[in-house]
Amino acid sequence: MTIRDVAQAAGVHVSTVSRAFSASHLVKRETRERVLAIAADLGYRPNETARALTTGRTRNLGLIVSDIANPFYPPLIKAAQAYARVRGYQVFVADTDEDVAVEEELIRTLARQVDGVILVSPRLANDVIGRLGGELPFVLVNRSVAGLSAVLMDVAHGAALAVEHLAGLGHEHLALVGGPRGSWTSAQMRRAAGRAAADQGVRLDVLAPNPPTEHGGIVAAPAVLETGATGVIAYNDLVAIGLIEGFDDRGVRIPRDLSVIGVDDTVAGRLNRPRLTTVAMPTAAAGRTAVDLLIQTVETSGGGPATAQTVLATSLVVRDSTATPAHPAG
Amino acid sequence: MTIRDVAQAAGVHVSTVSRAFSASHLVKRETRERVLAIAADLGYRPNETARALTTGRTRNLGLIVSDIANPFYPPLIKAAQAYARVRGYQVFVADTDEDVAVEEELIRTLARQVDGVILVSPRLANDVIGRLGGELPFVLVNRSVAGLSAVLMDVAHGAALAVEHLAGLGHEHLALVGGPRGSWTSAQMRRAAGRAAADQGVRLDVLAPNPPTEHGGIVAAPAVLETGATGVIAYNDLVAIGLIEGFDDRGVRIPRDLSVIGVDDTVAGRLNRPRLTTVAMPTAAAGRTAVDLLIQTVETSGGGPATAQTVLATSLVVRDSTATPAHPAG
DNA sequence: TTGAAAGCGCTAACAT
DNA sequence: ATGTTAGCGCTTTCAA
Numbered sequence: 001m002t003i004r005d006v007a008q009a010a011g012v013h014v015s016t017v018s019r020a021f022s023a024s025h026l027v028k029r030e031t032r033e034r035v036l037a038i039a040a041d042l043g044y045r046p047n048e049t050a051r052a053l054t055t056g057r058t059r060n061l062g063l064i065v066s067d068i069a070n071p072f073y074p075p076l077i078k079a080a081q082a083y084a085r086v087r088g089y090q091v092f093v094a095d096t097d098e099d100v101a102v103e104e105e106l107i108r109t110l111a112r113q114v115d116g117v118i119l120v121s122p123r124l125a126n127d128v129i130g131r132l133g134g135e136l137p138f139v140l141v142n143r144s145v146a147g148l149s150a151v152l153m154d155v156a157h158g159a160a161l162a163v164e165h166l167a168g169l170g171h172e173h174l175a176l177v178g179g180p181r182g183s184w185t186s187a188q189m190r191r192a193a194g195r196a197a198a199d200q201g202v203r204l205d206v207l208a209p210n211p212p213t214e215h216g217g218i219v220a221a222p223a224v225l226e227t228g229a230t231g232v233i234a235y236n237d238l239v240a241i242g243l244i245e246g247f248d249d250r251g252v253r254i255p256r257d258l259s260v261i262g263v264d265d266t267v268a269g270r271l272n273r274p275r276l277t278t279v280a281m282p283t284a285a286a287g288r289t290a291v292d293l294l295i296q297t298v299e300t301s302g303g304g305p306a307t308a309q310t311v312l313a314t315s316l317v318v319r320d321s322t323a324t325p326a327h328p329a330g
Numbered sequence: 331m332t333i334r335d336v337a338q339a340a341g342v343h344v345s346t347v348s349r350a351f352s353a354s355h356l357v358k359r360e361t362r363e364r365v366l367a368i369a370a371d372l373g374y375r376p377n378e379t380a381r382a383l384t385t386g387r388t389r390n391l392g393l394i395v396s397d398i399a400n401p402f403y404p405p406l407i408k409a410a411q412a413y414a415r416v417r418g419y420q421v422f423v424a425d426t427d428e429d430v431a432v433e434e435e436l437i438r439t440l441a442r443q444v445d446g447v448i449l450v451s452p453r454l455a456n457d458v459i460g461r462l463g464g465e466l467p468f469v470l471v472n473r474s475v476a477g478l479s480a481v482l483m484d485v486a487h488g489a490a491l492a493v494e495h496l497a498g499l500g501h502e503h504l505a506l507v508g509g510p511r512g513s514w515t516s517a518q519m520r521r522a523a524g525r526a527a528a529d530q531g532v533r534l535d536v537l538a539p540n541p542p543t544e545h546g547g548i549v550a551a552p553a554v555l556e557t558g559a560t561g562v563i564a565y566n567d568l569v570a571i572g573l574i575e576g577f578d579d580r581g582v583r584i585p586r587d588l589s590v591i592g593v594d595d596t597v598a599g600r601l602n603r604p605r606l607t608t609v610a611m612p613t614a615a616a617g618r619t620a621v622d623l624l625i626q627t628v629e630t631s632g633g634g635p636a637t638a639q640t641v642l643a644t645s646l647v648v649r650d651s652t653a654t655p656a657h658p659a660g
Numbered sequence: 661t662t663g664a665a666a667g668c669g670c671t672a673a674c675a676t
Numbered sequence: 677a678t679g680t681t682a683g684c685g686c687t688t689t690c691a692a
Binding site (some may be wrong): 045048049050052053058060067068069071073074075077078081083085090091092093094095096106109110112113171227229231265268271272273 | 375377380382388601603
Binding site (some may be wrong): 002003004012016018019022023046047049050051052053054055 | 684685686687688
């Protein structure tokens with residue numbers, strides 16, 4: 001079922017059918033309606049692949065994340081994909097498994113088959129991202145690179161809130177369990193938490209890098225204990241949950257002996273016992289916003305690469321993993 | 331950077347370049363190596379869109395699930411996508427939001443841009459799936475339709491294990507909280523649980539349909555209580571977690587007052603307190619197997635639609651949400 | 661407002 | 677073993 005069949009059935013030229021679908025104002029109203037009706041009858045749908053070849057636009061988007069199974073991502077993927085569909089785009093989802101080489105290769109592979117790519121929490125170096133960004137429209141999420149559009153979540157503010165919460169509870173010695181090398185979020189947290197700790201007059205020890213996983217948290221637990229901190233801020237909920245497990249193995253109870261704060265506000269943190277105090281990240285909104293920004297970039301080919309940065313607010317969700325320190329540290 | 335540039339640079343015809351990439355045995359070894367080297371130098375990559383137009387093969391796969399945010403899916407999506415990439419395929423991921431109309435529309439939209447589609451836990455009627463399956467290669471997961479390839483998880487066995495576990499603990503009155511209308515898994519569970527209950531000589535009440543979500547569980551809790559059952563098997567972990575919340579709101583404690591079993595073995599169930607006893611589903615294996623089956627179907631254009639059904643084993647993971655009944659029911 | 665024709669980048673007969 | 681040529685299904689000038 002091609003455009004030719006429809007043209008023949010409607011008694012018009014293929015170019016008229018083409019216009020009926022893609023430039024409806026260029027064809028007489030009744031012709032268009034007749035063509036469309038016949039097309040619907042025949043079950044004709046324009047072949048997107050052929051369209052892509054002539055127009056250079058695929059109406060496909062790429063969404064590259066580091067780990068689909070990390071509960072931080074599913075809500076973002078879901079929202080991005082749903083919103084893209086509403087806008088007439090399909091999305092390729094790909095997972096780098098936290099591997100920088102895979103990340104770059106994925107981008108190159110996808111490059112030709114998509115109109116643009118959303119990179120969530122990329123681990124690639126700034127210059128590499130910048131260079132690739134010159135070849136293909138990008139929207140970054142959780143990463144800021146000069147000249148590229150980005151959707152940022154205000155994790156700096158979130159980290160500050162976390163420090164203030166802990167300090168307000170009476171904790172005088174905190175530890176920050178950072179994320180993987182190359183993580184912009186981790187760097188932001190570190191800076192903001194450091195500043196907030198200074199403001200509050202509390203001590204802050206930083207432990208990094210760590211894998212952004214539950215296992216990463218379990219492994220980091222002993223080192224955290226060694227610092228003597230009574231309040232801990234983890235890179236994300238998964239790490240926080242891992243830390244709590246690690247502490248538990250050593251007889252350290254949360255929040256009795258230690259307070260722990262996660263980041264992301266995933267289901268995992270909500271289900272965990274004790275329920276996790278965490279910095280809420282607006283992941284679904286980030287997914288939608290990223291798609292919106294990307295489509296805008298792609299469809300505004302005329303105006304040059306209009307880059308935009310959107311910052312989404314974060315907040316602190318206080319639950320059961322934080323409390324007043326039992327043995328005020330010195 | 332097109333095939334023509336490479337041809338020119340290498341001093342050969344475009345068809346030779348084409349063959350160097352896609353039918354290497356048809357070109358002299360040294361020519362091929364020279365062409366490939368020059369192509370690499372120039373950063374040339376075959377345009378998949380153009381390829382698709384001539385060959386009719388896109389090297390893209392569609393993966394349609396009902397809810398990306400349901401923790402059952404991410405491991406499956408991750409595995410499917412990773413394995414597809416190894417085999418040289420990219421995957422579109424789409425979410426139906428449990429809406430049958432969206433499901434069908436998604437399939438039609440994707441049809442032209444992919445070589446085949448993996449439908450996970452589809453809610454569409456058998457005849458609709460059968461008809462669509464005639465237009466496009468399908469692999470079903472968690473659903474069996476005559477004439478179509480499928481990857482099944484032996485949830486019937488899992489449900490039987492759950493019933494036996496509960497009966498073995500001394501529960502004499504069970505309830506099964508089923509899933510949504512159209513769910514093959516739910517039907518399988520119902521049948522198998524019914525049979526197992528009869529075998530064990532215990533009573534089984536069935537409550538269905540229910541949304542496959544935490545909220546669905548919360549809402550179903552009172553009805554479960556009314557049955558007087560002391561052991562409950564839920565459609566999935568999410569529903570089980572919701573039930574436990576609902577029970578908790580009514581002062582019913584798990585596993586003291588009631589035993590609850592989930593299905594899927596998601597992180598959610600593992601993190602929940604009490605940690606959930608659950609039927610483990612091999613989701614990652616299912617994702618890989620589905621991709622393997624689909625690619626096999628697609629690449630064996632000659633042999634006709636060789637349909638295959640693979641059944642993956644399930645097992646019972648006993649954790650803390652099940653125990654001996656406190657007040658043996660009559 | 662519509663038709664004609666060229667061409668997007670590539671593959672696949674068909675020649676040589 | 678390599679070159680020639682005709683499309684794949686569509687869009688988009690250019691004419692009429």
